[in-house]
Amino acid sequence: PSLAIGAVIAGICIVGVFFGVGGLSESSEPLIEKQLLEENTVPTQVTFDTFFENGSPILGNPNAPITLIEFGDYQCHFCNVYYHNTEHEIFEKYVMTGKVNVIFKDYTIIGPDSVVAAHAAHCAGEQGKFWEFHDKLFTTQTALDVESLKLYADELGIEIDAFSTCLEESRHEQTVTEEMAAGRSYGATSTPTLFINGGPVFGAMPLDTFDEIIQEELAIVARQ
Numbered sequence: 391p392s393l394a395i396g397a398v399i400a401g402i403c404i405v406g407v408f409f410g411v412g413g414l415s416e417s418s419e420p421l422i423e424k425q426l427l428e429e430n431t432v433p434t435q436v437t438f439d440t441f442f443e444n445g446s447p448i449l450g451n452p453n454a455p456i457t458l459i460e461f462g463d464y465q466c467h468f469c470n471v472y473y474h475n476t477e478h479e480i481f482e483k484y485v486m487t488g489k490v491n492v493i494f495k496d497y498t499i500i501g502p503d504s505v506v507a508a509h510a511a512h513c514a515g516e517q518g519k520f521w522e523f524h525d526k527l528f529t530t531q532t533a534l535d536v537e538s539l540k541l542y543a544d545e546l547g548i549e550i551d552a553f554s555t556c557l558e559e560s561r562h563e564q565t566v567t568e569e570m571a572a573g574r575s576y577g578a579t580s581t582p583t584l585f586i587n588g589g590p591v592f593g594a595m596p597l598d599t600f601d602e603i604i605q606e607e608l609a610i611v612a613r614q
Contacts, residue, residue: 446511447520449481450491455603455611458490459585461497461573464527464534466581472594473528479597484604494524496566497573497581503534506557508566510539513556515549522546532545 458480462469484490497506497590526542527534536557543553556562573583577590578588584591586603 408512411600415528422526444526446494447515448491448493449486449521450465452491454485454488454491456484456490456587456607457493457496459493460577460579460582461495461584462571462582463497463500464511465500465504465531468580468594469582470528472582473525476594476597476600480600483597484590489608490604494571495573497578497583498566498570499581505566506536507539509533509557509562510543510553511558512562512565514543514546515554517548517552519543519546519548 460469460472462472480490481492485492496504496511498504498508510529511520511523514520523546524544526546530538530542540550540554541559544550576583576585580592582594586600587607589603591599593601
């Protein structure tokens with residue numbers, strides 16, 4: 391009887407897993423983003439000096455009272471969700487009004503194309519086009535091979551010979567490597583991981599989550 395009961399329980403579990411997986415709209419790849427860095431880490435003290443090193447150019451008012459730093463991967467499904475569903479609203483509501491500035495830091499946890507895309511964004515940054523290239527990568531996330539990256543650069547009016555040379559030389563390899571190390575040391579376990587004035591937000595959270603945190607930070611600044 392116990393064997394029969396065990397078989398029934400096992401069967402129920404299998405059916406539950408089958409239907410649970412069938413209901414997911416994402417591929418298995420995003421799960422890698424969640425699980426790849428699951429080892430327990432103790433975040434180090436977050437300092438803005440370190441945050442500003444090696445990251446993207448600042449988007450927004452450099453003297454804004456709030457700084458939002460995103461550790462992301464250009465192949466990351468949930469980074470793409472955040473980009474399309476939340477980031478633009480944050481930019482319109484807070485960045486364009488001078489309350490928040492934004493820095494993007496590479497957290498290349500998915501694969502080689504993530505690293506190449508990160509290099510390409512910094513190469514575009516040499517010509518003042520980092521954020522335009524960043525947006526292009528998340529808009530056309532499915533193709534991040536070198537030839538596609540060069541095509542995107544050309545579409546954005548980036549001088550292609552200088553861009554190609556920058557890529558071939560892996561000129562920003564140290565920057566990307568150090569950004570990855572910084573993400574690990576700060577306790578980022580998935581992408582996107584965001585920091586608002588040093589406080590972490592994990593995942594592609596809705597605008598309401600950011601509204602609450604940003605309003606609290608603005609209230610703190612107002613009291614100082």
